[in-house]
Amino acid sequence: MQQKRLRFPRPLRPVALAVACALAAGTALAAAAPPNAYVTSEKAGVGVIDLDQMSLTKTFPVGADGPRGLSLTADGKLLLVANKNTGDLAAIDTATGDVVQRVKIGKNPEYVRVHRGFAYVTYEPGENGPPPGAGGKPDAGRPDAGKPDEHAGGGKPGADDDANEPPAEIAIVDLKTWRVVHSVTSGHETEGVEFSRDGNEMLVTNEGDDTVSVYHARTGAPIRTVKLAAGGRPRGIRLSPDGSVYVVTLESLSKFVVLDAHDLKVLKTVDTKLGPYGIAYGPDGKRLFVAAARDKALQVFDAKTYEHVADVPVGQRCWHFSFTPDGSKLLVACGRSDAVYVLDARSYQPLKQIGDLPLAWGIVTWPASDGSIVSH
Template identity: 65%
Template sequence: MQVTIKAARLACASFLAPALFLSAFSAHATAQTAYVTSETAGVGVIDLANFSLARTIDVGKDGPRGLSLNQDGTRLYVANKSTGDLSEIDTASGKVTRRVKIGKNPEFVRVYGGYAYVTYEPGESGAPPKPGEPEKDDDDANSPPAEIAIVDLKALKVTRSVKSGHETEGVEFSRDGTLILVTNEGDDTVSVYRARTGKPVRTVALQKGSRPRGIKISPDGKQYVVTLENANKFIVLDGKDLKVVKTVDTKTGPYGVSFDPSGKRLIVVASRDKILQVFDGATYAHMSDIPVGQRCWHFSFTPDGSRLLLACGRSNAVYVLDASNFQTISQIGDLPLAWGIVTYPPSAGSIAGR
């Protein structure tokens, strides 16, 4: 009798184990989560059910910055400045599964169509600035130009590397995904390439000394918004000929930019003035200014669109804002030199989202 009961229990356990595993995996895959890179602490995982730091993924003293998720949220790809590579993280276990060498100082990461596009800067030499040190330009006109590594995510292999301008920063795609557009701070240009081949298409010259940083496509795909950090403006480019159709003044040091999930509002973070600005998403008329933290560069809306999460590096925190009025609700701390932030399920933001 005891043998029979024991056998039955083992059979039941064997039957339930796969089901429990699949249930746990499914719960993970559907849970609302935010991932934020901290340049000195790793990758913070934020539980969006209670807006708390659930855990930190250790990637070593790598200086993680840019990050992007694959389509189903099972893998997170992080650019590591100190080690010059791209790490692949299993989001369920929090373990680094693979790494691929990129080059010196990889920074911005965008995943699209089974590939990761990673900017890196052979001419840059510094690690993240120490507390108390001012932010500085990453390279100069005499250094080698930046490059964009195109990584096949199935093999996690760099298939080609494309020379860009100096200090390539923001990355965006055309609505059909055939073109990639990047901002070049050091050259004051926007470069356009074929996404799959990296073949240059054209370069758009902007105001000298303006330092273009953020770039975001409009919800209808007909325009691109580019923030000009040193000019304290953003410009609107026509989606076809890339001519400037509008120039709008901002507060000091605009960087992160995105439309909200509805497309009705445009959000710009003026990091040097510690201000989040809201503009009309159609007319680009200024609507409001909201005080935020220090060195706030990147942000993401939550998947349900009710909150905005703002990574503020010099405040060592993520600010949580009510997306209806953009007032700060709370802060999530213990994230020193917070750099970038994305969510799963994906939502609109300065790094990911469309």
């Protein structure tokens, strides 16, 4: 009887062994990577907060660009940031902090939303604004005329300080080619961006015109414009979890309105504290949260009845906020306090402040969670 020879796998060659070890280590590191929050600081860059430790672990050094609006790609690998001083959209590798792409946008880019493979960036075009299809590197030396100091809260409430300026626009950037494929003319001082439940329509709030404009999300073709209360200065906008209504904050009237998602008629008007901007539903959809920036408060309302539930003291000029991915905490970016305020998402009690974030503007998390910029 012939005895079978046992065969053992050949040992890996040194190069293959090194690659295998690196892949295994990379997988282990990826699995162990903590959830993070990303905070734009207009002076320092983009702060990265480890959400397990609730501490600022690093800052991506793009502060000279004047970063404001931000949004993550669907896989979380790239953070897209609108830069006031350089007039562009920068794509930052979240693993390394390196800027890997820049797309010329135009004057005063501010708000960013990522949707179905495209980035939607609001801006106020000047003579250097891009034609449709333009891309490329920014003119880093171009001065930014910008708006009046919106952080100081000055100016006449409800006045359109850009009435004689060109209307704002929304640049639609293809994230495969990194080119602006459409530039959509909107109203004056476009602020928040939201999408319909089926994803086919884009809604934007126009602060200077007291309107909400609706467009085809893919082409930017206009559908309708809805006039809201005069002098209200609409800013934040969010679709309800069930898709039945939109809620819109009116900063100068200190209210938010509830709009029927079908015909955009006002169903209800609710009083808030002073200067509401960011607005979002909680992860379970039972509560509605509003950042009343001028009263230094985060307000909580019942999401169905709109009855007032609680007021939570926060810092100065708090525009945007986000829940943590597990829904247990709220992170509020407070620009004039140069910090992120951390709150218990159920009791609304303050837990800590994370500083060293001068002129904090916006905040998003990975994994994605609900907030005033991104709706999960």
